[in-house]
Amino acid sequence: MATPRCLLFDCDGTLVDSEPLLAAEMAESLTQAGLPFSPSDYMGEFRGARFCNIVAELQRRHGSIDPQRLSHSEGEMRRRLADRIDNELLPLPGVREALDALGDFPRAVVSNGPESKIRAGLRATGLAEAFGDNLFSGYTANCWKPDPCLYLHAASIMGYRADECLAIDDAIVGVKAALAAGMRVVHLNRFPDVEATPDGAISISNMHQLPTVIGRLLLPQVATT
Structure with a gap:
């Protein structure tokens, strides 16, 4: 080579x-939306994966969630994450x-x-x-x-x-x-x-x-x- x-x-x-910040915000957002998820789930199984792929797998395991609810939840998650990146990263x-x-x-x-x-x-x-x-x-x-x-x-x-x-x-x-x-x-x-x-x-x-x-x-x- x-x-x-x-x-x-x-x-x-x-x-x-950034991953500990992302894992924490993702866990809060997805759990509130009805898809049980913890920071350790991200760090252990899903680290580096696209958010939409994580959501698809969680819905396969736990059942479908209303798309509008998921969209709102994702928007709030990204807003909080952006603020933490600016101040904590x-x-x-x-x-x-x-x-x-x-x-x-x-x-x-x-x-x-x-x-x-x-x-x-x-x-x-x-x-x-x-x-x-x-x-x-x-x-x-x-x-x-x-x-x-x-x-x-x-x-x-x-x-x-x-x-x-x-x-x-x-x-x-x-x-x-x-x-x-x-x-x-x-x-x-x-x-x-x-x-x-x-x-x-x-x-x-x-x-x-x-x-x-x-x-x-x-x-x-x-x-x-």
């Missing part, structure tokens, strides 16, 4: 610590240091979330300048992980082949999407007791380790020059 030339970062749970430990150390690489954010949410999270954590407008949302591309199309779309727009890109993702759906796209993948596995890194991906437990991992991937190229 080619030496990595472009870095593609997931956002939620990889760059910013933090970057994951080691993210700033990793981005500084890897400053020579072209990079982008590739997320299942809406672009407005991506921008809000990066802005709130002071990471917006690190990526500029290199933001790729499933809602904009109209394709979502675990389908590889979102990562392939980002690579194409960034101007690189898939095998020239390194994806960094914390969620299994994202790791599988990038592997299916033919990319090198680093799995930020912050829950190793309950989550196994898929075959073919490199596992790290924190973002402080990322520059060292990428440095090792560059060694074959260095040795031949």
Whole structure:
């Protein structure tokens, strides 16, 4: 596989610590709407999944809910979440240091979330300048992980082949999407007791380790020059 030339970062749970906020707001919203759900359900089973897919699965298990009720509930959830992102969100430990150390690489954010949410999270954590407008949302591309199309779309727009890109993702759906796209993948596995890194991906437990991992991937190229 080619030496990595472009870095593609997931956002939620990889760059910013938004998942506990999302899990809490989602649990309150869905439970009030009549679909029993807890923060641990999101973190354990549904992390990284699209909201509509989570709702569909919960309705399969618990019965259908009035669409208008669900729509209102989702709107309130996203309003509360946006407020918490603006006021409470933090970057994951080691993210700033990793981005500084890897400053020579072209990079982008590739997320299942809406672009407005991506921008809000990066802005709130002071990471917006690190990526500029290199933001790729499933809602904009109209394709979502675990389908590889979102990562392939980002690579194409960034101007690189898939095998020239390194994806960094914390969620299994994202790791599988990038592997299916033919990319090198680093799995930020912050829950190793309950989550196994898929075959073919490199596992790290924190973002402080990322520059060292990428440095090792560059060694074959260095040795031949």
